[in-house]
Amino acid sequence: MIRKSASDGNAAGLVHLLARPSARALLALALILAVGAIFNADGAFFRWDTHRDMLRHISRFGILACGMTLVIISGGIDLAVGSVLGLTAVLSALMMIHWQWHPLVAVPVCLLIGAASGAVSGGLIARFRIQPFIATLAMMVFARGAAKYISGGRKIAQGVETPSGFQFLPLPSFFDLLNAKIFLDNVAVVTLVFLGCLALSWVVLDRLRVGRHLYAIGGNETAARLSGVPVGWTKVFAYAMSGLFAAVAGICQAAQETQGDPEAGVSYELTAIAIVVIGGTSLTGGRGGMVLTLLGTLTIGYLEKILSINAVSEAGRLMLTGAIIVSAVLFQRSRR
Numbered sequence: 001m002i003r004k005s006a007s008d009g010n011a012a013g014l015v016h017l018l019a020r021p022s023a024r025a026l027l028a029l030a031l032i033l034a035v036g037a038i039f040n041a042d043g044a045f046f047r048w049d050t051h052r053d054m055l056r057h058i059s060r061f062g063i064l065a066c067g068m069t070l071v072i073i074s075g076g077i078d079l080a081v082g083s084v085l086g087l088t089a090v091l092s093a094l095m096m097i098h099w100q101w102h103p104l105v106a107v108p109v110c111l112l113i114g115a116a117s118g119a120v121s122g123g124l125i126a127r128f129r130i131q132p133f134i135a136t137l138a139m140m141v142f143a144r145g146a147a148k149y150i151s152g153g154r155k156i157a158q159g160v161e162t163p164s165g166f167q168f169l170p171l172p173s174f175f176d177l178l179n180a181k182i183f184l185d186n187v188a189v190v191t192l193v194f195l196g197c198l199a200l201s202w203v204v205l206d207r208l209r210v211g212r213h214l215y216a217i218g219g220n221e222t223a224a225r226l227s228g229v230p231v232g233w234t235k236v237f238a239y240a241m242s243g244l245f246a247a248v249a250g251i252c253q254a255a256q257e258t259q260g261d262p263e264a265g266v267s268y269e270l271t272a273i274a275i276v277v278i279g280g281t282s283l284t285g286g287r288g289g290m291v292l293t294l295l296g297t298l299t300i301g302y303l304e305k306i307l308s309i310n311a312v313s314e315a316g317r318l319m320l321t322g323a324i325i326v327s328a329v330l331f332q333r334s335r336r
Contacts, residue, residue, distance in 0.1 A: 021279075021280030021281070021287070021288070021292055022280065022291060022292060022295070024280055025278070025279050025280045025292050025295035025296060025299070026295060028278060028295075028299050028328065029295055029298055029299045029302070032299055032302045032303050032306065033302060035306060036302060036305075036306040039306060039310050041309040041310050044309045045306065045309065048186065050305065050309065052181070052186060052187065052188065053305070054301045054302060054304075054305040055187075055188065055191045055194075055301065056188035056190055056191055057301065057304070057305075058297055058298075058300065058301030058304070059188070059190045059191045059193065059194035059252070060085075060190070060194075060249045060252055060253055060256075060268075061249075061268060061271045061272055061275060061297065061300070061301075062194045062197075062198070062275065062293070062294075062297040062301075063193065063194050063197045063245050063246075063248050063249040063252070064081045064082075064085065064245060064246055064249050064268055064269070064271075064272035065272045065275040065276050065279075065293050065296065065297055066194075066197045066198055066200075066201040066245050066290070066293065067081065067118075067201075067241050067242030067243070067244065067245035067246060067272075068081065068242060068269075068272040068273060068275075068276050069201060069205075069276050069279075069281055069288060069289075069290060069292075069293045070201060070204065070205070070214060070238045070241050070242060071132075071238050071239060071242050072218075072273075072276055072281055072282075072283060072285065072288065073205070073214050073215060073218045073238075073281060073285055073286065073287070073288050074214045074217045074218045074234065074235060074238045074285060075217060075218040075221065075284065075285030075286065076125065076132040076235065076238065076239070076285070077132045077133055077136065077273070077283075078118070078121065078132070078136045078239060078242045078269065079133065079136040079137050079139075079140045079269050080117065080118070080121060080136045080137075080139035080140040080143055080243070080246075080269070081242060081243070081245075081246040081249075081265075081268065081269045081272060082140070082246075082265035082266060082267060082268035082269040082270075082272075083139070083140045083141070083142075083143035083144040083147070083265060084114050084117045084118070084139075084143050084243055084246035084247065084250065084265075085246045085247075085249050085250040085253060085264060085265035085268060086143070086144060086147045086250065086261065086262055086263065086264040086265040086266070087113070087114075087117070087143045087144070087146055087147040087150075087250065088110045088111075088113060088114050088246065088247040088250030088251060088254075089147075089250040089251070089253045089254040089257075089260045089261060089264045089265070090147045090150055090151045090156055090254075090260035090261070090262050090264075091106075091109070091110050091113065091150065091250075091260070092106060092107070092110050092250065092251045092254045092255075092260060093156040093157070093254045093259055093260025094150065094151070094156050094260060095109065095110070096172040096174060096175065097156065097157070097158060097169055097171065097172065097175075097259075097260075098156065098160065098169065100169075100172075103172065103174035107174075107251060110247050110250065110251055111244055111247045111248065113247065114243040114244050114245075114246050114247025114248075114250065115240045115241070115243050115244040115247065116240075116243070117139060117143055117243045117246075118239040118240040118241065118242045118243020118244065118246070119236050119239060119240040119243065120139065121135050121136050121139045121239045121243070122235050122236035122237070122238065122239030122240060123236055124138075125235055125239070126231070126232035126233075126235040126236055127232065136239075140269070144262070147262040148262045150262075151260065151262045153262065154262075155259045155260065155261045155262070156259055156260035156261075157258070157259040157260075158170075158171060158258065158259070171258055174255070175254070175255040175258060177189060177255075178190060178193070178251070178252055178255035178256070179255050179256055179258075190252045190255075190256065193248065193252060194297075197245055197248060198290055198293070198294060201241075201245075201290050201293075202289075202290040202291075204241070205289060205290060206289070206290075210234060210237055213229045213230070213231075213234045214234060214238060215286055215287075216229050216286075217229060217231055217234055217235065217285070218282075218284075218285025218286035218287070219285065219286030219287075220286070246265075249265075249268075250264070250265070253265070271300065274296075274300060274321065274325050275293060275296040275297050275299075275300050276288070276292075276293055276296060277296070277325060277328055278296040278299050278300060278324070278325065278328045279292035279293045279294070279295050279296025279297070279299070280292040280295070280296070281293065281296075300321070303320075303321065303324065304317065304321075307320065
């Protein structure tokens, strides 16, 4: 009779633990934090304002990643979120700064436009069987063009040229609210918005029937259809939610920059996808969750902040981030 040694049992337990996406995501975050503790930029990493500013910066990407998670779990991809963010940033600035609309009117309009943009992409995918990559690429180009058309290719800012000269318009108090820090300046409001979006996405995936449908479609779309899952409507819902979250991020972007930039959000979709992948949600669909997306958001956020406080060039940051994304995907594949 062959007995397993304690070391063999421990090794098997470690392998079994690392087979879980949440454990791998926690390990990745722990490694990044360890790097930050070592390369702490003369103690800057240990100051709370560093962590607060990191959370404030990464929150917009985290909001995008909430919608992206829903789409990826369903087996799709959404390349349009960055452009929809730019479109809603322009619209929110135009409505609330130039037209002086009340936020209770302007915000729902922007959210509706974002959700409608996503629903159109979902409809093209579900009704006309267009590949998600192509459908959302088309929406990405369309939304970016719409942002530039509406803004005239210029930033929608406080300064307005009038017949009597250059005039500065007042910023809406809603922008001040979104850009504020609360709890003795320790937490940014936009971070709370991100957590609210994360909670809403978690409820959709873990507590609603449509969440089970998203997992079923991502796991095996044919089997889901034969089981009575409304595949078409579920896909439209996923992309509409992605567009909705992109609109939320666009409003936050406009508030933080106090303007609507038609170029805002360029390549943001890549960061959102990176967050979802590094968190451990499978790009093939059917597996993942919002806790993983939270861990992925923190991992990317801390990685960027550590590189920033250590004065690593932008080129170096991009190359390192790309290498980490590839490593994360290969690590997932090796543990299947």
